[in-house]
Amino acid sequence: MLNFEFCSPTKFVFGRDTQQRVGSLVREFGGTRALIVYGGGSVVRSGLLDQVKASLDAAGVYHMELGGVKPNPRSDLVYEGIRICRENQLDFLLPIGGGSAIDTAKAIADGVPYDGDFWDLYTRKAEVKTALPHGCVLTIPAAGSEGSNSSVITKIEGNLKRGLSTEFHRPRFAVMNPELTFTLPRYQLGCGVTDMMAHIMERYFTNTKDVDLTDRLAEALLVSIREAAPRAMADTTDYEAHATLMWAGMLAHNNSVGVGREQDWASHQIGHEISAKYDTAHGASLAIVFPAWMQYVYKHDVKRFVQFATRVWGVDPAGKTDEEIAIAGIHAMQAFFLSLGMPATLEQGGGKAEDIPALAANVVNGRSGNFVKLFPPQIEEILHIASEAK
Numbered sequence: 146m147l148n149f150e151f152c153s154p155t156k157f158v159f160g161r162d163t164q165q166r167v168g169s170l171v172r173e174f175g176g177t178r179a180l181i182v183y184g185g186g187s188v189v190r191s192g193l194l195d196q197v198k199a200s201l202d203a204a205g206v207y208h209m210e211l212g213g214v215k216p217n218p219r220s221d222l223v224y225e226g227i228r229i230c231r232e233n234q235l236d237f238l239l240p241i242g243g244g245s246a247i248d249t250a251k252a253i254a255d256g257v258p259y260d261g262d263f264w265d266l267y268t269r270k271a272e273v274k275t276a277l278p279h280g281c282v283l284t285i286p287a288a289g290s291e292g293s294n295s296s297v298i299t300k301i302e303g304n305l306k307r308g309l310s311t312e313f314h315r316p317r318f319a320v321m322n323p324e325l326t327f328t329l330p331r332y333q334l335g336c337g338v339t340d341m342m343a344h345i346m347e348r349y350f351t352n353t354k355d356v357d358l359t360d361r362l363a364e365a366l367l368v369s370i371r372e373a374a375p376r377a378m379a380d381t382t383d384y385e386a387h388a389t390l391m392w393a394g395m396l397a398h399n400n401s402v403g404v405g406r407e408q409d410w411a412s413h414q415i416g417h418e419i420s421a422k423y424d425t426a427h428g429a430s431l432a433i434v435f436p437a438w439m440q441y442v443y444k445h446d447v448k449r450f451v452q453f454a455t456r457v458w459g460v461d462p463a464g465k466t467d468e469e470i471a472i473a474g475i476h477a478m479q480a481f482f483l484s485l486g487m488p489a490t491l492e493q494g495g496g497k498a499e500d501i502p503a504l505a506a507n508v509v510n511g512r513s514g515n516f517v518k519l520f521p522p523q524i525e526e527i528l529h530i531a532s533e534a535k
């Protein structure tokens with residue numbers, strides 16, 4: 146196990162009716178004037194926005210709104226949010242939604258006190274020194290932004306989808322009511338399940354030795370998600386299945402299972418390029434990339450893939466070579482993603498084989514991954530595995 150620091154300071158308020166407590170939570174963390182940030186309208190239709198506003202009113206918290214955040218959130222709304230906060234002396238960000246609303250709020254929170262273009266922070270030209278506090282109300286188990294130190298924004302000019310990790314990005318609180326996820330379209334739930342599994346697997350495939358504890362934690366999470374997802378997909382009111390997914394999505398990405406080990410993240414970086422170019426949903430981009438990445442790298446450590454296949458996917462090793470077991474695990478995972486309604490190929494995700502060189506060349510810093518280090522030629526090969534046009 147490698148040396149590490151781990152700080153997960155977020156207060157998680159989990160369960161039925163917890164959205165009624167938002168106003169007092171904002172107060173508890175020092176907010177008096179909040180900007181509510183939300184997406185394309187699901188929180189309006191469900192009545193959640195009105196419930197949150199009532200809770201803020203009851204707690205005497207002044208509030209304004211910024212709606213219209215799109216999946217794969219863009220920089221334009223971040224600039225808008227920074228302007229609103231500055232002009233109205235707002236002191237707290239309150240996203241309601243999923244990764245897109247929360248990440249937008251995190252970027253606004255960074256940008257308000259920063260004397261320059263917030264994009265400097267996402268391109269590492271400058272470092273986050275301070276940020277407004279934020280707390281969130283989660284409506285989709287997926288990105289894990291409710292407990293993570295990350296935010297991912299697409300700069301409209303140049304179509305650059307880039308992430309920034311800083312401890313300022315950990316929410317002060319996260320309200321997590323599984324019932325709020327009952328209204329999710331099945332496709333979005335499928336994307337969310339794929340994403341949380343990907344967060345665990347980015348950490349699981351490592352070159353660090355003697356990490357059995359976090360291996361076992363990761364496997365337990367993956368098995369729990371694998372079992373809960375079909376139940377949640379089949380019954381939109383299955384509270385326990387939705388509750389399992391909601392908490393699993395947080396644990397998948399607050400780094401509980403990633404501490405003390407080198408992590409990979411190539412599939413995410415390649416997936417971000419697909420999302421930036423075709424606006425493919427984040428989870429769908431991972432369903433396209435991860436199986437192809439695995440097929441490309443499994444020989445690097447077949448034993449680890451055998452462990453993954455047998456412990457997570459229940460592959461029966463009897464009569465099979467290690468390589469056959471590893472491949473069977475990858476196929477089982479891909480079949481599971483398909484059962485969630487995810488795309489299997491680049492083309493099904495809206496992509497084109499002719500774009501593969503450009504997609505590979507655009508990956509940040511021209512390299513990706515740690516389990517196996519990848520450069521544009523290798524990334525191209527992975528994208529060809531993911532493509533229908535071989």
Ligand code: NZQ
Pocket residue numbers: 183184185186187188214215216217218242243244245246248284285286287288289290293294295296297325326327328329330333336337340398413427428
């Ligand atoms: O916009 P609305 O109308 O709210 O609809 C959303 C959106 O269309 C809908 N939705 C969410 N909750 C709903 C609902 N519809 C009905 N009922 C509900 N309860 O779902 C759609 C997707 O929402 P979004 O916020 O985009 O989903 P997700 O949480 O998957 O976030 C994806 C974004 O997060 C980034 C991704 O790259 C992507 O941009 N990520 C953020 C991370 C982080 N901050 O730590 C890590 C991840 O790896 C990821 O990169």
Ligand code: ZN
Pocket residue numbers: 288340343344413427
């Ligand atoms: Zn992700």
